[in-house]
Amino acid sequence: MESRLISSLLDSIGEREKAAVLEFRDSLMIKIVDSAVALIQRWRTVEGRIYVGEGGRMAIVGFSGNPPKDLEKEVRSSMTESPFFFEVPRNEREVRRDASDGEIKRSIANPEGLIGDLLNMMVERTSGVVTLEAIDRQVATSGGFLGMEELTTFTSHFRVFKGEHTGHWSTTGSQLNINEMKAAIRRAEEYASINDEVEIDEGRHRVMLSPMVFSNLLQLVGRMASAMSVEMGSSIFTKARPGDKMFSPLLTIFDKPLSDVRPVFFDDEGVITYDKAIVEGGEFKTLLFNTALAKRRGTSSTGNAGWMNPSPWNLEVAAGETSEEGVLDGDGVLFTNNWYTRLQNSMEGIFSTVGRDAILLIRNGKVVGRSRGRLRLAGRLGDLLKNVEAVSRTQYPIRWWEVETPTKAPFVAISSFPVTKSQ
Amino acid sequence: MEDELRRLIDSTALYSDARYHRQRGSRISLVNGEAAGKSTWSSEGYLVRSFKNTILTAFSSNEPRADKLEVRAKSWEEGFKPAAPVKRRVVVPQAKPVEDVSLEDKIKILKELDSLVRGEKIKSKLVRFNISLTEFKEERALLNTEGTYSYIERPGIWVMYSMVLENAGETMAMWSDELGALGGLELLDKWNIREELVGRLRSLDHVLVHGKSPPTGRMDVVISSLISGIIAHESTGHPFEADRVLGREAAQAGKSYLGSLVSGKFASNAVNVSDDPTIPSSLGFYLVDDEGVEARKRRLIVEGRINELLHSRFTAFKMNSEPNGAMRSMDYQSEPIIRMSNTFFEPGNMKFDELIRDVRSGIFLKSYMEWNIDDIRWGQRYVGLEAYEIRNGEVGEPLKYPVLEATTGEIYSSIDAVDDELRFYAGMCGKGEPSQAVPVWMGGPNMRIRNIRVKKLGE
Numbered sequence: 001m002e003s004r005l006i007s008s009l010l011d012s013i014g015e016r017e018k019a020a021v022l023e024f025r026d027s028l029m030i031k032i033v034d035s036a037v038a039l040i041q042r043w044r045t046v047e048g049r050i051y052v053g054e055g056g057r058m059a060i061v062g063f064s065g066n067p068p069k070d071l072e073k074e075v076r077s078s079m080t081e082s083p084f085f086f087e088v089p090r091n092e093r094e095v096r097r098d099a100s101d102g103e104i105k106r107s108i109a110n111p112e113g114l115i116g117d118l119l120n121m122m123v124e125r126t127s128g129v130v131t132l133e134a135i136d137r138q139v140a141t142s143g144g145f146l147g148m149e150e151l152t153t154f155t156s157h158f159r160v161f162k163g164e165h166t167g168h169w170s171t172t173g174s175q176l177n178i179n180e181m182k183a184a185i186r187r188a189e190e191y192a193s194i195n196d197e198v199e200i201d202e203g204r205h206r207v208m209l210s211p212m213v214f215s216n217l218l219q220l221v222g223r224m225a226s227a228m229s230v231e232m233g234s235s236i237f238t239k240a241r242p243g244d245k246m247f248s249p250l251l252t253i254f255d256k257p258l259s260d261v262r263p264v265f266f267d268d269e270g271v272i273t274y275d276k277a278i279v280e281g282g283e284f285k286t287l288l289f290n291t292a293l294a295k296r297r298g299t300s301s302t303g304n305a306g307w308m309n310p311s312p313w314n315l316e317v318a319a320g321e322t323s324e325e326g327v328l329d330g331d332g333v334l335f336t337n338n339w340y341t342r343l344q345n346s347m348e349g350i351f352s353t354v355g356r357d358a359i360l361l362i363r364n365g366k367v368v369g370r371s372r373g374r375l376r377l378a379g380r381l382g383d384l385l386k387n388v389e390a391v392s393r394t395q396y397p398i399r400w401w402e403v404e405t406p407t408k409a410p411f412v413a414i415s416s417f418p419v420t421k422s423q
Numbered sequence: 424m425e426d427e428l429r430r431l432i433d434s435t436a437l438y439s440d441a442r443y444h445r446q447r448g449s450r451i452s453l454v455n456g457e458a459a460g461k462s463t464w465s466s467e468g469y470l471v472r473s474f475k476n477t478i479l480t481a482f483s484s485n486e487p488r489a490d491k492l493e494v495r496a497k498s499w500e501e502g503f504k505p506a507a508p509v510k511r512r513v514v515v516p517q518a519k520p521v522e523d524v525s526l527e528d529k530i531k532i533l534k535e536l537d538s539l540v541r542g543e544k545i546k547s548k549l550v551r552f553n554i555s556l557t558e559f560k561e562e563r564a565l566l567n568t569e570g571t572y573s574y575i576e577r578p579g580i581w582v583m584y585s586m587v588l589e590n591a592g593e594t595m596a597m598w599s600d601e602l603g604a605l606g607g608l609e610l611l612d613k614w615n616i617r618e619e620l621v622g623r624l625r626s627l628d629h630v631l632v633h634g635k636s637p638p639t640g641r642m643d644v645v646i647s648s649l650i651s652g653i654i655a656h657e658s659t660g661h662p663f664e665a666d667r668v669l670g671r672e673a674a675q676a677g678k679s680y681l682g683s684l685v686s687g688k689f690a691s692n693a694v695n696v697s698d699d700p701t702i703p704s705s706l707g708f709y710l711v712d713d714e715g716v717e718a719r720k721r722r723l724i725v726e727g728r729i730n731e732l733l734h735s736r737f738t739a740f741k742m743n744s745e746p747n748g749a750m751r752s753m754d755y756q757s758e759p760i761i762r763m764s765n766t767f768f769e770p771g772n773m774k775f776d777e778l779i780r781d782v783r784s785g786i787f788l789k790s791y792m793e794w795n796i797d798d799i800r801w802g803q804r805y806v807g808l809e810a811y812e813i814r815n816g817e818v819g820e821p822l823k824y825p826v827l828e829a830t831t832g833e834i835y836s837s838i839d840a841v842d843d844e845l846r847f848y849a850g851m852c853g854k855g856e857p858s859q860a861v862p863v864w865m866g867g868p869n870m871r872i873r874n875i876r877v878k879k880l881g882e
Binding site: 029031032033034035036037038039040041042043044045046058059060061062063064065066068074077078079080081082083084085111112115116119127128129131157158159161164168231232233234308339340341342343344345346347348350352353354356373374376378379401418420421422423 | 449451454455457458459460461462463464465466467468478479480481482483484485486490492494496497498499500526530550551553585587594595596670671673674675676677683754755756758792793794795796797798801802803804806824828829830833856857858878880881882
């Protein structure tokens with residue numbers, strides 16, 4: 001890995017506090033529709049961003065492609081007083097990590113083998129996407145830090161159609177894993193194959209959430225755990241203090257930058273990342289901080305910069321002690337997939353989300369049938385997390401259209417939650 | 424640029440196009456009264472698309488270069504419809520160019536707005552008020568194997584804000600991205616932004632402090648142009664995208680109810696919905712789409728009947744129709760896909776008072792907190808933020824928080840009257856994979872829906 005470009009970018013700016021991030025990215029996407037290739041897209045891109053600060057004034061300049069021609073002029077014209085100005089942490093060291101997978105890089109360069117494998121795996125009517133990325137990420141700061149990491153990811157999701165009935169599943173990781181993709185297609189097919197239709201009434205139900213659904217809702221938790229969300233008043237943690245018992249004691253939620261799903265070794269300020277619980281045993285532990293927001297709250301960075309907006313790297317819910325069958329035991333409604341999660345009041349966590357694909361009525365642990373119409377979960381996020389009464393031992397790595405931050409999630413059972421429908 | 428793009432297209436392909444796409448922008452934000460700083464961004468690169476051996480490929484790069492990828496596999500695409508070559512250059516003007524106002528003066532404008540809002544006497548407490556000014560400029564140049572060359576330059580601004588109010592331990596949160604258009608800083612005057620912000624704060628305060636529980640059950644509901652707009656976008660625009668109807672987005676945003684309708688007429692005669700990219704200064708404005716087809720107004724629903732879909736060359740081929748200029752892309756990294764531009768219910772001849780006059784007991788739904796809709800665009804839900812009862816033909820007391828949760832068929836067949844006031848609102852529309860967010864307008868008149876089920880939040 002070459003560090004000349006990032007070093008010269010940093011050198012071209014006269015101000016005292018500065019940090020630069022560069023990401024060189026090679027990517028491939030295979031888009032499948034009805035078990036045939038709809039598009040093959042490749043990317044070769046450079047993306048970067050630069051933080052500059054001095055004397056309480058700061059500017060952030062981002063670019064995709066070539067850096068602005070007169071970077072210093074661009075920076076100078078953007079400098080303003082800001083409470084989010086920060087002094088770049090002193091961290092004089094060089095970090096080089098290679099967590100990349102050669103198979104992913106080879107498939108990006110020569111995708112025909114992977115395309116063939118995918119088409120062979122497809123059941124009759126499958127749509128979905130497989131995306132491979134190889135990222136050379138570099139961070140350099142005026143605090144003396146130079147970090148270079150090589151990362152790879154594969155992200156896949158498949159929706160299987162059996163007539164109008166569908167099932168949908170995803171899998172992701174940092175090492176290409178065809179078997180996991182096959183398993184995802186099998187799971188989607190299993191849900192699509194449930195034929196009997198039933199009416200499920202509106203009202204409170206015991207609900208079970210698949211890892212697809214729980215991962216999606218955990219995106220809200222991850223976003224709200226950002227200290228900037230608290231500043232903006234868009235978080236259920238706005239009034240929370242570490243130690244507050246907020247959720248079910250069965251629930252532990254981590255930010256795990258070192259997870260093998262997508263490891264990231266340092267943040268945008270050159271702070272070394274580490275795994276941490278946001279919620280442990282139902283107790284709120286910490287927000288996610290960068291240096292500026294940590295200083296405003298008299299604490300330390302959690303290695304989650306983003307200069308303005310800290311964010312989680314990978315989310316993970318600790319495995320529970322119940323088997324999958326145990327979570328799905330008894331009566332309830334199993335949501336296997338969802339989308340369009342929207343908050344009506346982000347400070348209070350009032351939301352609704354629309355179930356899609358298979359929404360299954362469970363009686364005595366057995367699937368009775370799938371809901372004839374689509375149903376919503378509509379209520380308070382805090383209540384949902386408070387009412388977690390079982391967590392599966394198994395966890396699934398999920399990343400797809402509705403789950404941006406890679407998330408490892410189990411099946412969970414919620415003792416009671418409002419369910420609504422449109423007709 | 425034209426020559427550079429000519430070198431990139433694959434002349435051996437059945438169809439190929441090359442696009443140069445540059446985006447520049449900046450955002451200045453006040454977070455709860457404090458200037459948070461200025462962020463700027465730029466994005467510049469090329470996308471080359473080829474249809475060869477019946478496989479569609481795309482390659483994005485910051486440099487003007489082509490990909491040598493050739494693949495043979497079972498393809499979903501079958502062919503494309505040709506279009507007449509076009510040469511067009513469009514530059515959207517700014518009366519008050521954003522570059523002519525200094526950063527300090529722009530922060531001053533935001534601080535004045537912040538002071539104005541905070542100085543307003545209200546009964547509840549304003550816990551958070553965040554506001555930002557975004558400036559952007561987009562340049563796109565496209566050349567294809569049919570000889571089309573088009574160039575467009577689209578500068579614009581966007582004001583977004585959020586408020587959290589608190590009264591007796593109860594909070595109310597809102598977020599708005601409704602003020603956005605092409606042009607310069609003259610738009611701030613055009614939008615009457617001071618009155619807009621103060622009016623919004625006052626009405627939210629009124630609802631939070633005085634709002635009572637809404638009636639539930641079946642009743643007449645009058646919806647504002649803001650809610651007409653989101654309904655037009657979500658339950659006409661998206662399901663009328665031909666790629667969704669055909670299943671190309673099935674694993675992402677899903678399919679369309681059009682696939683299962685038994686009849687072409689599913690709405691009342693009062694329902695007319697259009698999508699028009701030719702509206703000057705609109706966020707969805709363009710005259711040639713991203714695969715070189717001339718843009719025009721599309722009348723999607725006419726008098727309650729399906730009239731036409733939004734098409735690309737490829738969907739038009741599959742459905743034996745004609746492309747109608749609906750392909751757009753977010754940036755150089757994004758393949759062009761079928762997108763809405765400015766989607767709206769067409770206005771009628773009535774006045775707002777006439778809509779209300781013969782409602783004996785109902786609800787006026789003026790703004791919404793959030794919305795969502797299912798993946799075939801049939802079951803939709805809007806939670807009222809600002810809402811009022813209608814009693815004996817007059818708008819009355821504030822209500823919190825009625826929920827309109829019904830099917831597209833039920834809503835569209837129950838619209839019996841629309842007024843003559845067409846208003847547009849800005850928004851960002853998401854679609855595609857990787858997800859592409861493109862700016863649009865959505866709008867309509869105020870509309871009356873007869874005898875529709877109303878619930879309340881939490882029910």
